[in-house]
Structures are given as structure tokens and as C-alpha cells.
Amino acid sequence: MGPAHRVREGRTTGLAGGRAVAAGSAARTLVAAIARALRGTDCADLGHPGPLLRLAGVPESVRRAAVARAAGRVALTGGQAAEVDAGQVARWFADQYPRRRYPGVLLGSPHGAAAHLALALGVPWLPAGFELSVHWPQGAVDEPQAALDHGAALTARLLKDNPDVHIRQVHCPATRGALAGATVALAARWRRLPAAYLRFLADCLEPGAPVLLLCDARTWPVFDSAPGHSFQVGCPSSGLDPVDFHPDSPVLRQVLRSSGGDGARWCPPEAVGSPRAAEHAVEPGFEQSVQQWAVVHRCSSHRMLVPNPAVLSAATADLYRHWLRAAGKTGNRLVVECGRLLDPWQVVRAGMVPYWCENATQRSVEGVEWWLAGSEPFSSVDVLPEPPGLRSPAVAGLPQWLAVAGFGRRRRALDRSAARGYPVTSVPTRRATEVLRAQSYDLPTPPPMTIAAALAVLRDAGSHQGLLVS
Structure with a gap:
């Protein structure tokens, strides 16, 4: 490691790590949840910024204005973005975990099932990246080229002191x-x-503790703006396809209308780019450095290549059922989590099987429906749909979520607080804790699985769906 890199890691003028990471972002939420679970506590103190709970019945224009004001209170200014120190962000993530010896570690792409897998193994998870949200004065939801221009200027300043990161800018009104x-x-x-x-x-x-790297393998058209900065219009988690962001798409017009934009003004960059790894992928150099570290320290390294989130969610749910039954529990109670609505500690405390939906899109919900249709029945199914806070043709309706709950043989529960005002309201992360605390205890908790045993179950459960474990 060169002297210049050591100086960057140690500089004290950068923006504090916790302030830099976007509020409510996946990496922030997952690290917080896993760190609490490894301490034996739940997520009762985790909220979610925004005033949307109070705005279910107001006109769309008023709600959108309130959303923009709320974002302005937590987003970084351009000057603050230039002060971000990626080294301090990494330290902030690592410092959240209890300082003790662990039997392994998970790293890589954000995925809710990683939180449950980490707790089952008794190990921390460290993200391979983080998200930033930065003010865009006079911005417009229907002007992706202007978003690119503004983002390019921000990124150039950010990369000046952070050459060890790549910035992927995502302009996605659908999410x-x-x-x-x-x-x-x-x-x-x-x-x-x-x-x-x-x-x-x-x-x-x-x-000799093993290292497990989780890699999101989804792709999306990507445009290279400048060295260290790439740009994509839309994203896989939108529940839409790249063609749906074409100017002539009726789906796009509907999305923009719901977001306060005008489809006639939509003009993406001419060079839309070719399909490449999407925003939550792991950089090749990061993966190489993980492998090199494992070689130097004489420990095994493994990689899980995930073609879509539903595959890992299903495999992890199957792993939990196996783990719980090996400890003498039934493994017949399911909780379907969504987005930020998760609490790994309360899931284990209640002896439940967790299935995580990335978000409330129809595709995410179809994933759990297909898995349930092919699984041994569950006696109870609790469903926690996270309202996305917006309307989109890709968002699942409440009847689809109710159909998921209907797979329970005795208990079929859809959280009423999450359903109230769905899909335009918002609920805090701690809502999952409140629901799961009401579940009966199933103690003691099972002893942690070894990584070797977990990988064997994951290979068996996920290989037919394309989950590659090496």
C-alpha cells in the first residue's frame, strides 16, 4: 500500500462516514441490522427519513413537493460530496461491528438475505460499495442528460481525493x-x-477463517462518462426492462407522469451504452484483492454469483429451514420481508424462516410466489410489504401481497400498517421489529452454522436457479 493511499485513509478533513452514506440506502440498513443482531439486539431504533406517513391522502403534487423537501434535508450538498472520504466510510462500516474474533466474513453486494445468512453463520457483512445522495438544484426528473452533466461535475470533484472508487450514477424515476x-x-x-x-x-x-464474497450479477446498459464515472438510465430493481426507458415507451410516460415529469421532454444520452454489470456489482479489483488477501493469510475464499435477488432469497430461506430443523424446530413459520423491513435478530429469536423481497415490484413478489408454490407448505405466513412511496406500473398491488400470505395453512397475515396508504406511504425499518416481536419465542436459538455447511446447502438449493457458489 503506497504512501499516498495511507495519507488518504488517515486524513481528518473528510466528511464523516455516517453522514456521507445515503439515508435509508441498502448498505447502511444492512450493516446496522447485522451489527445489532450480532450483539443480540433488534432493529427497534432504526427509522426511515421522510414525512410520507402523513401524506397518504394529499394531492400528488403536494406529496411530491414534500418528498423533495425531505430529500433536501438529508442529501449532501455539492461541497459536502467533494469532501467525502471513502476511507472514512469504510471505517464507519467496520466500526459498527463488535470487536471480537469471527469464524468468517461476508463481503460484497447488498442483499437482505445476506443479513440472515450472516447471523446464521455468526459473521459480519461488509459492503463493496456505498450510496450517496447529492442535491441537484433546478433538477428535473425527465432530464437524464442534465442529470448526467450535473453528476459528472460532482463525480470529478469526488474522485480527486478518492481515486480508489468507481462512481456509478443511476437516474431512475421508476425507483x-x-x-x-x-x-x-x-x-x-x-x-x-x-x-x-x-x-x-x-x-x-x-x-484461517474463510471469506465469502457475494456478487450481484445483474446487468444493465451503461454509458461511460469519464474515467471512474459511469451512468445508467433505469436499473434492474425498477422491475422494468431497459426498453421501458426508451423515449417512445408508454410505460416510461406513465412513470414520468407519476413523478411529475413529462415524457415529451425525456432525452437520454445518445450513447446509451452496452449491457454491463449494474450498480450493485462488485468491482473486479475488489474481488481480486479479496482473493489475494485469502492467499496471503492462507484461508479459503468463496464467491456467490447471484443472477437475481430472488435466487439467493429462496436459497437462504431453504437454508434456514434446514438449520432450524437440525436444531429440533419446526421450520414451518415464514416471514416475507421487503426492502428495509427486516430484522434478522427477531427472525432467529422467533425460529422463523425468512424470505426477502428486494422491493415491492411485481417481479419481486412473483419470485416468492413461485418459491412458495414449489416448497413444502408453511403453517403460518407473515408478509411485510414495504410501500415504495411512489406509483409505478411495475409495483405489486395489495392483492398480490395477499396472495402470498394466502400460502399459510393456519395463519395468513399482511401487516396492516404497511398496507395502509400503500404504495405511496412509507414505514420505518423498526416496523418489522414491532411485527416480529409479537411472534412467540422459540428459544434457544440454534448454534451457528459453519460456512462449509452453509455453502453445501446453498449449492444444493440454488444451483438449479443459477446461483453459482465457488
């Missing part, structure tokens, strides 16, 4: 609604293991 016109979304991905991670691995892993 962010009016926020796509008030802020720009930047996904920063480390090109190698940051120094704080290297210290954490050296200090907190048992000798």
Missing part, C-alpha cells in the same frame, strides 16, 4: 420518483479492499 429530479444518486464502489477493511480482517477473523 426514486420525484427524488430523481431533486437529487442525483451515486453508487461508489471500491476498486480494492479499503485499508479499514484490511485492518478489520486482520484484527477480527480467526486464523
